[in-house]
Amino acid sequence: MSATSTAESIETGNAAAGEATADLTDKQRRILGYLREHAAEQTYFKSRLIAEELGLSAKEVGANMSAIVDAAVEVDVEKWGYSSGTTWMVTR
Structure with a gap:
């Protein structure tokens, strides 16, 4: 999926995310949307x-x-590892 289509699906799919994500920056919302997706x-x-x-x-x-x-709110994100870059564990 391209960055543009990912960004578009994030923007349209985040309406239900509610107030918990209201304080996030655009970059943070894009990253969270990617993880949710x-x-x-x-x-x-x-x-x-x-x-x-x-x-x-x-x-x-x-x-x-x-x-x-x-x-x-829909996923749990936890820093998991550092070998060859930071790894994040994401669960629903």
């Missing part, structure tokens, strides 16, 4: 791979994850 098919996510899909840097993803961990 892919959590059913995958559990572990590397920051660099999320970054590639969304047109961000791995550092931007990592810097925004603490806000996402606090705001995630």
Whole structure:
């Protein structure tokens, strides 16, 4: 899926996310939307791979994850590992 189509599906799919995500920045909402969209098919996510899909840097993803961990309502996000980049465990 391209970054544009991912961003579009995130924007349209987040109406039900409610107030918990209202304080998130655009980047944070995009990352959270990506995680929500892919959590059913995958559990572990590397920051660099999320970054590639969304047109961000791995550092931007990592810097925004603490806000996402606090705001995630439909998924649980936990820092999982550091080998060859940060890995996040995401469960529904």
